[in-house]
Amino acid sequence: MNQVNVIKTIQENRTKKNIFAQKIFFGITIFPVILTLIVAIALFFRAFPILSEYQLSDLLFGEVWRPNQGLFGFRPFILGTIWVTTVGVILAVPACLLVSIYLAEYAHARTRSIAKPILDLLAAIPPVVYGVWGLLSIVPFVDDVLAPLAEGRLDSVPLLSVTQPTGFGILAGGIVLAVMIAPLIISVTFEVLSTVPNDLRHASLGVGATQWQTIRNVVIPQTLPGIIAAIVLGASRALGETIAVLMVVGNVPNIPTSIFDTAYPLPALIANNYGEMMSIPLYDAALLGAALVLLVVILIFNILSTLVLQRMLRRK
């Protein structure tokens, strides 16, 4: 074989290797794309027995949860999830927006370089540790400080009256959730704000606007969809949070009327009961149905916010 041929063969080999690798790698990328579907389908099949036996509306809006009598009403759990998530998001959002705007617009590089690891650590702390913290600090805090503060003063205010005396409940769950989702909301919002080119800020500052005027009139309008997406992302994270919330919300399947009520969110229902009472017919199907409901809601939140964020954060 002459030299040219050798080189040719090497070249061909390399090209083949390239194509081969590309095919294998491509094959692997299919996995994440279809995994969501696989999870949803698997849950659907396992939940099918109950979906075929009951009306979907009976399941979703039924108020009574008595599996041994064949009553599978998700309503208390769905409402519990909504309550805890809403309180968590309401508590988290103002602080998170302020912090991310501060970090993106005002803070010196040094402040940012201190804040970033703090946020990373907050995000790294395991849910169960948040739960322990909630149990040791937040539940007593609600019981000893917030409830007495509200008692007598806010009794007539709907949603805020003190209803039970233990500290366990929606407010405690909401506070823990707020801290848990804060790093996510802050870092995503920060990234969204960073997409605003400095030219725009300078255009506003250049005519003598203050920094806050610039933020309010230029930066925020420009990034509003992304900021909302960041909040929705945080909310979807809160919807699915299990262990930490479970440890502080009380887990009583009632219909909440106040933030001091106990609640029993869907993830807690699944976690507390799965694998225990397998002898009761349809019980496991009902719980996997609950997981499916949770998954569907979270997917909707998630896909919407991710689409917005992908467009906004597309690298320029």
Place this chain on the structure above:
Amino acid sequence: MDAHIQVKNLNAYYGKQLALKNINIEIPKNQITVIMGPSGCGKTTLLKTFNRFFELTENTQLTGEVLVDGENIYNKDVDVTEVRKVVGLLAQRPSPLPMSIYDNVAYGMRIHHLRKNREEYKTGVKHYLEIAGLWDEVCKRLSEPATSLSIGQQQRLCLARGLAVEPEIILGDEPTSALDPISSQNIESRLLELKKQYTTVIVTHTLRQAKRLADYVIFMYLGELIEAGPAKEVFSNPKHERTKQYLEGLF
């Protein structure tokens, strides 16, 4: 000469790097001053010290004084926003705000509450769009987003936006370098018209533009002020070797 801006012993640092070395100049009132010099010599930096944009870059430091109408804009109790209202900036690339054409011009007036009612704002916007030579082109599409304009129109819009807050000084950092020849010419003639009422300081790389516009010339090299003087003298009879070389196109 009636100096509108006086620079005294000005040193500017990016981190540890000295970008302006002991600059002393006076910039005449109601004339066009052109800053020239090779790339990286500190023209932009100098311009940014006039409206306190320099401090927007992190990790910078400044010593010395910049006096506008005899008042040091770096004094502790000075309001930066007041400085920037008086000293307007026309950037290199047009940067329309993400709002309508109308709102772009009204933006600064609203910030400073310069008008009382809707009618006054309307006349104000019209007035400054006319000054910027843009009114005829946009009077029918004031509510369209400013980004729908051509680049040249955007730059004139930015001029109108800057003028609307009633500045006394206009800074321009190569304000025509992103534009096509006709748009450039348009901006140039605006600046010439405006010089009776405004003190104008322009950075430019094109010698011909400098000759067309300048009443007064500043030549810089490696962060230092080499030569400053009336345009006619500097162009016809530069005192320094560097200036001569630059004018002959040796850089």
Place this chain on the structure above:
Amino acid sequence: MNFKKKHFERRHLIELFIKTIMRIALIIVASSLGLILWTILSRGLPSLTWDMVTQIPKGGYYMGKEGGILNAIIGSIYLASGGTLIAIILSLPIALYLQAYAQDSKWGDYVRLSLDVLWGIPSIVYGAFGFALMISLGLRASLLAGIIALALVELPIMTRAMDEVIRRMPKDLEHAALALGSTKFEVALRVVTRQMLPGIITGILLAFGRGIGDAASVLFTAGYTDRIPTSLMNPTASLPLAVFFQLGSPYPEVRERGYAAALILTIIVLLVSFGSRWLASRLNKYTVK
């Protein structure tokens, strides 16, 4: 002309007010970290003993008698390592593919979107999914099932982190290599891998840290036992569940040990987090920025 600041002008007051509440918000967020760490440390430290990290539970441990939670520590390390390993096997090719072939393609967008969506699926759902699979296949809770559930939780975290860090890699280097006649695959392997090392390490450690702390996914899949698993088919304890179960105990001593277990978990997670930061910054020195 007068530039003197009128401090009581409305907009300056607003500016001052906004800046102040922003700083307060930052302090609140930052101090919540301090509060959490302080709570765990001050409540966990008193009951933290050498026995806890060197012994498995003896008889009567859950009534306050002797023993430790070595079974849970080892179990968690097994679970998280296994999950991380599987996640790496899938993540690396995906991240490489995204970088080398799909930087701006439609397919790349789909893959990234899918990863983001997977990242948002709560681990309780992965746990339920794992459990659904197990009962369909007639399997029992085991180390293997736990590893698979954790791998699913970790996969999107790891891949996104890798993709994100690698994306910031300077592109000139890659183009230079392409110009020298390498195929894209070779670029991916040689140049990119070397450049990507910080990203890969960061992604792996991030996912490992998440995996070791995750409770909801292993709750039904890995089971719980007092023994250290010797085979992939054994059930296994895990640290988060050790915390969780001990806190549910009516015995105060056991609850106290739950706090200590939480402290151990926190320390492991913080070490992993600091470790990845340190490693990434070390590696960064040797790569072109």
